[in-house]
Amino acid sequence: MSLGQFVSHDTALKKLWQHLPQARLVGGCVRDLLLNLPVHDVDLATPQSPEVVMQILEAAGFKVYATGLRHGTVTSVIDGRAFEITTLRRDVTTDGRHAVVAWTDDWREDAARRDFTINAMSCDRAGQVHDYFNGQADLAARQLRFVGDAETRIREDALRILRFFRFLARFDVAKPDQAALTAIRDLHALIARLSGERIAAEIMRIVVLDRAPLVLSLMQEVGVLPHIVSHPNLRFFSHLLSLGAPAEPRLRLAALYPPREEVKRLRLSREDTDLIDFLTATQPLLDPAADDAALRRALSEAPPDRLTLRSWMDQAADRSGTSSESWQKFRTRLNAMETPTFPLQGRDLLDQGMSPGRSLGTVLKATEDWWRARGCVDGLSACLSYALTLRGFSRNSSPT
Structure with missing residues (x-):
């Protein structure tokens, strides 16, 4: 939808x-609509104070x-x-991370x-674009320039360094501004001053873009990438993308980080960190020639979405000549x-008279290993029969 259509029809x-x-x-909404x-x-801006804006909109019933x-x-x-x-x-x-601001009525x-x-353009209700720094011309020319002095803008907020590279990748900028x-x-x-959360938000948006390999290489060349990953695996990352791997940010991060290099600096959620640990485990996990029993064993230990992502990592690391097909x-x-x-389950063993405690967990684990080794096909009766044969199974009383 064009900017004019959006303004007139929304x-x-x-x-x-x-x-x-x-x-x-x-x-960004003006930029993208153009x-x-x-x-x-x-997003909108207004010369009125936030308190006045709230009063007006609440009075209108919003x-x-x-x-x-x-x-x-x-x-x-x-x-x-x-x-x-x-x-x-x-x-x-400003201190490179946060700014103390004051209100103004000056749009420029x-x-x-x-x-x-x-990103510095605005559009009023009549559809007129107000462009103080030639943003439209830069869009047309696929140029990315800081507003005013680049050093000043970066010192105000060091995150703008990462945003620069994200926009380079997203908008296929013809030539980076020197x-x-x-x-x-x-x-x-100055990137070292940024929180891990802010860095993670940007790098995860960069790695999913088609031009990420080129932009990450440029980030490495100018000294930015080592602040995020000390030994980036750029060759492996590019190879993964060349195979057609999905634009899943955690998969892409796992490819960028060499095995054993921690991503704690990014302060990701536990779920994201656990997935990246699973994806970067050094031992090969999946084999396209695996039989159904091997697939069932894998599925018994990890859900299919995780295994699918891991399959892309294993494919990228595969040197056996196995085809993409x-x-x-x-x-x-x-x-x-x-x-x-x-x-x-534990209650099945308790029903058979086994005493609760550590030995019950040991029997359960040993039986699960036996079930998995046999291809994950045995039912409750077979598993229970096997559990009854194990040393360490002690009855508290006769089964009822």
């Missing part, structure tokens, strides 16, 4: 403009939430959609504090197979 936005006529669309790209988040009053931001929900509305700002002080001053020219690269070479050490057939078999479930 009913929820038109309702908001009825009560905040001075507000303008800002930032490129006819889908827009997911609609839900309003103070999502970031310190930075001048409120969120209003209209027709089930969220609109983030921020008061025009100017930076008072607000635009001047943004990162790149293509002034920007020079500033990044000089200031890349064989690996794809393997993944099809894997996802078509029913996941086996170990049928024996």
